[in-house]
Amino acid sequence: MEFLIITGMSGAGKSLCVKYFEDIGYFCVDNLPPSLVPKFAEICLQGQNKMDRIALIMDIRGGTMFLDLFPALESLAAYGISYKILFLEAQDNVLVKRFKETRRMHPLSPEGRILDGIREERRILAPVKEKADYVIDTSNLTPRQLKQEIHKLFVEGKPFSGLIINIISFGFKYGIPIDCDLVFDVRFIPNPYYVDSLKSLTGNDKDVSDYVMSFHESRVFLTKLVDLLDFLIPNYVKEGKNQLVIGIGCTGGKHRSVTIANQLFEILKAKNSSVVLEHRDVDKDNRRMRNESS
Numbered sequence: 001m002e003f004l005i006i007t008g009m010s011g012a013g014k015s016l017c018v019k020y021f022e023d024i025g026y027f028c029v030d031n032l033p034p035s036l037v038p039k040f041a042e043i044c045l046q047g048q049n050k051m052d053r054i055a056l057i058m059d060i061r062g063g064t065m066f067l068d069l070f071p072a073l074e075s076l077a078a079y080g081i082s083y084k085i086l087f088l089e090a091q092d093n094v095l096v097k098r099f100k101e102t103r104r105m106h107p108l109s110p111e112g113r114i115l116d117g118i119r120e121e122r123r124i125l126a127p128v129k130e131k132a133d134y135v136i137d138t139s140n141l142t143p144r145q146l147k148q149e150i151h152k153l154f155v156e157g158k159p160f161s162g163l164i165i166n167i168i169s170f171g172f173k174y175g176i177p178i179d180c181d182l183v184f185d186v187r188f189i190p191n192p193y194y195v196d197s198l199k200s201l202t203g204n205d206k207d208v209s210d211y212v213m214s215f216h217e218s219r220v221f222l223t224k225l226v227d228l229l230d231f232l233i234p235n236y237v238k239e240g241k242n243q244l245v246i247g248i249g250c251t252g253g254k255h256r257s258v259t260i261a262n263q264l265f266e267i268l269k270a271k272n273s274s275v276v277l278e279h280r281d282v283d284k285d286n287r288r289m290r291n292e293s294s
Contacts, residue, residue: 001044001081004055004154005073007128008088009121010107011098013138013146014057017088020150026055033062037072041079060121061107069128087125087132089242091179092118094139137243140166140179145276152274163237164274166245169203169261171253171281180247182232184225184260189218192255202282203258212259222260226267233273253281 004026006017018028032040037056044051060066076083090098092115099106099114106117129135134153138146141164152158168177176183192198192208201208212218229246236244248264250256258279265277 001051002053003041003076003081003083004053005069005083005085006055006057006088007059007069007085007125007132009090009095009118009125010060011095011104012088012090013141013143014059014088016143016146017086017150018055018057020147021055021154024151024155026053027051028055028057030057031061032056032058034058034066034068034072038075038079041076041081045079045081060124063107066124084133085128085131086134086136087129089129089135089137089139091137091139092122135162135242137164139243140168140245140278141276149274149276158272158274162240162242163233164243164276165233165268166243166276166278167248167261167265167268168245169248169250169253169257169279169282171257171284172249172251174253174281174284176249177245177247177280180245182244183247183249186218186221186248186250186256186260189221189250189256189260190215191251193252198255201255202279203255203260203262204279204282208255209259209262212256213263218260222263222267225264229268252285253279254285258282 004021006014006021008014015030018030022028029040040056044054058066058069073083095118096114105111106114106121108120109117136146136149141149149164168180170177172185172187189212192201192211195211198208198211203209203212233244246264248257248261261277261279265275268275
């Protein structure tokens with residue numbers, strides 16, 4: 001029997017996780033008070049139809065009862081039940097935005113500022129995060145991407161370094177993504193925008209991709225970038241970083257940056273990295289043209 005404890009920051013995506021884990025065959029119990037874990041484990045062990053995989057979602061909604069989490073986990077060990085902890089994380093500004101969008105109050109600050117509740121929750125959960133087997137930062141993950149990460153970890157059984165890499169292609173004329181850790185400028189590569197047959201296409205099209213990668217400097221840059229990341233990623237993991245955001249920028253975010261981002265994504269994915277790809281500005285010129293013509 002395997003227990004998975006799902007916990008983390010309020011607003012980081014635990015409710016979505018319940019659906020995803022049920023889809024892959026986990027028996028899920030949401031908001032179980034930690035003090036009831038020993039009794040629940042006893043019931044599971046005595047049941048005629050034993051459940052192999054159980055996910056318990058426990059968080060700060062339980063108030064002071066949540067402080068019983070570690071004694072409860074010790075009881076699992078006493079029953080000979082192995083368990084792992086999945087901790088969902090997100091940046092403060094992202095959590096504030098999510099609470100405002102859903103018009104929910106933070107459970108630790110029902111009458112105060114949301115940010116105060118987030119900071120207090122982060123303080124309380126720090127020991128839990130430290131003991132977690134998996135930490136997933138959902139700040140830049142869509143629900144679909146979070147589902148993919150869970151599937152890779154708990155279905156495919158792929159190794160998890162604790163670091164999720166987000167690759168974002170963008171156009172400098174629309175601004176650099178504010179959450180980038182590393183930014184690489186690929187405007188030195190010849191621009192397909194000035195080739196009539198390629199102008200209306202994007203780096204997701206083979207003709208554009210082949211054109212960009214036909215240049216010696218593109219291939220050398222990609223090789224050197226991968227070499228740099230091969231050095232950086234293990235060191236980021238060693239220091240406990242759980243998310244790395246890499247920005248690849250060109251002028252409009254449509255051709256060169258998209259191509260290089262796609263190439264980098266495929267290379268890192270082949271190395272079994274947990275990697276997410278986003279093309280932030282690839283359609284912006286088209287949307288602007290549609291708006292101007294309407």
